[in-house]
Amino acid sequence: MEKNIVTPWEVEGVVDYQRLMDEFGIQPMAELVDKIPNPNHLIRRGIIFGHRNYERIIDSIKNKEPWAVMSGFMPSGYPHFGHKMTMDEIIWHQKMGGMAFVGIADLEANVVRGLSKEKCKEIGLLYVKSIIALGLEKESLIYFQSANQTVKDLAFELSAEVNFSELKAIYGFLPETSLAKMFVTCVQASDILHPQLEFYGGPKPVVVPVGADQDPHLRLTRDLADRISIFSFERIENGVRVRSRKGEEHLKKLEALDFEMKVYEAHVDVFGDHVEIEKQVRKIEVESGGFAFIQPSSTYHKFITGLTGGKMSSSKPESFISLMERPDTAEKKIMRAVTGGRATAEEQRRYGGRPEICTVFEFYSYHLVEDDKELAEIESECRNGKILCGSCKKRCAQIVREFLKSFQEKMDEVELEEYNIVI
The missing domain is CATH 1.10.240.10 (Tyrosyl-Transfer RNA Synthetase)
Structure with missing residues (x-):
């Protein structure tokens, strides 16, 4: 029986995209194609087959509101046409108005693939030059994980919200899995979330274009975005129910909102436009020293087939x-x-x-x-x-x-x- 493995570090067998969508709740991109302004060829042809919350990105494009695109590359081998697909997606999103963030996952390559730091830098620079040669604009942030202290600091804070049982369930980690490899998952989450830090303009929709194998990182990150933020939101009739994850004293700060409200012991119901309510509550959280992260959106592209059949792989x-x-x-x-x-x-x-x-x-x-x-x-x-x-x-x-x-x-x-x- 053929093995079917799809993880961020290993892909084997025939990938059943429909099963991935059904199992992990990925939505079909085909439903949104007609709503996307000037969709690129990867979207039009169904090569980008799925998404999570891409509606947020479409709304931001149409309303000309701040948003970002973020993805990265592990420098474990020379960049090839499979990587070019993600690079093209980043560049297209940037042209559509998104702030572009490009991470070179040298920490991951060092921990998971065993490459030396010097080799990671050497190969990583090839990825940097490649995406620039393909058309990435200068108004971008390109960084190596090992050199970005902001990313590493945020990863440490995020790690306090994760335990081994959760990582085992998401990634299949075993007792012998190194602590470094487990911590890399928090660095990946930090890569995805840090474009929303106040230094970069605060909370905003962020889309992460990836292959289907990277979805575990997105699932973990979406959960962490909620857990580490102070306020949570629940849509109710004509408004939003706001709760505090960090103590009910934070709910008192919502008195500054210019909306009709009903105050309860453990939550506040705020009435009005839900988009504007959430925006103002996030602003209050940031002013209070919180993160107010918005769950990241994501798009998923199919793997390009290797010239010899099977997945295109740097190891072949x-x-x-x-x-x-x-x-x-x-x-x-x-x-x-x-x-x-x-x-x-x-x-x-x-x-x-x-x-x-x-x-x-x-x-x-x-x-x-x-x-x-x-x-x-x-x-x-x-x-x-x-x-x-x-x-x-x-x-x-x-x-x-x-x-x-x-x-x-x-x-x-x-x-x-x-x-x-x-x-």
């Missing part, structure tokens, strides 16, 4: 194309890629190819073809047997070759000192 060099790859080497990998072609050319002309199981067509869909009409034409040529796999691979290989040549030239031109980078 033939399965991926690194963004540092020599263009001629990348070309050869594409020409050896697994496709959805038939056993013979004659069968393919008669029955057509199967782009839905073709790694080359995935490259077109995920990375190489922005225009939906152009992609539909490629798919039609394949399904109708008008093009054979050899010709299709050559076309794909040429596009990849040209992309890498241009991309690597841009990387060489990156001036890191022009960006806000904490190393």
Whole structure:
């Protein structure tokens, strides 16, 4: 029986995205596509298949209110096209108006993968240059976990809200799991929550674009966002019920609110627009020294299939194309890629190819073809047997070759000192 494992550190077997959605309460992105202004190709094509509370981000975009996008990369291997997908998502969200935060998870790579601190920095800088070369704007914060004292301080505070039983339930940790690996989960939560600190403008919606394997971090972080904040909210008819997690004395501070209220022993019912009520209560909390975190939103993209089949993985060099790859080497990998072609050319002309199981067509869909009409034409040529796999691979290989040549030239031109980078 094939193993099916999906954790932040290991993915094996065929990933059942519907099961992940059903089991963990991830919502289908398809329901929101028509509400998103100028959705990118990953959203339009269902590659970003799920979300949590992405409605908050849509509302912030439309209302031009402050929000942020945050995600990160563990520098355990060279950045490849699988990482490019997350980078593209960060950049698109930034262009839609979000403050961009990019974390390099060097602490995690050091603890989980055993890489030296020097190697983590060396590889981490390649990720930094890659996302800049792809178009990240200068109004961003890029940082290494080990160098960001704010993130580490917040992680320590968050750790007081977590126990081993919870981490065991979420991550499957065992008694022999190192304390460092367990603490890294709090660093990840801190990465996600720190854009809401007062230094960065205070509480705001934050979206975290990730692969489906990273959802355990989001589930833990959403719980921690609630636990560490003073006030909790419950929607009631015509208003919001506000409770205090840190002692009922904090409820007295709500007397400053300019809303109709009913005060009870353990909670206060506040009547009016729930969005404005929550905003004002969060402001009171921040002024009182609290965090007032909003649960982070998240989007989930499918894994890009490795060129040899299965998940694209840094530990399997033939399965991926690194963004540092020599263009001629990348070309050869594409020409050896697994496709959805038939056993013979004659069968393919008669029955057509199967782009839905073709790694080359995935490259077109995920990375190489922005225009939906152009992609539909490629798919039609394949399904109708008008093009054979050899010709299709050559076309794909040429596009990849040209992309890498241009991309690597841009990387060489990156001036890191022009960006806000904490190393």
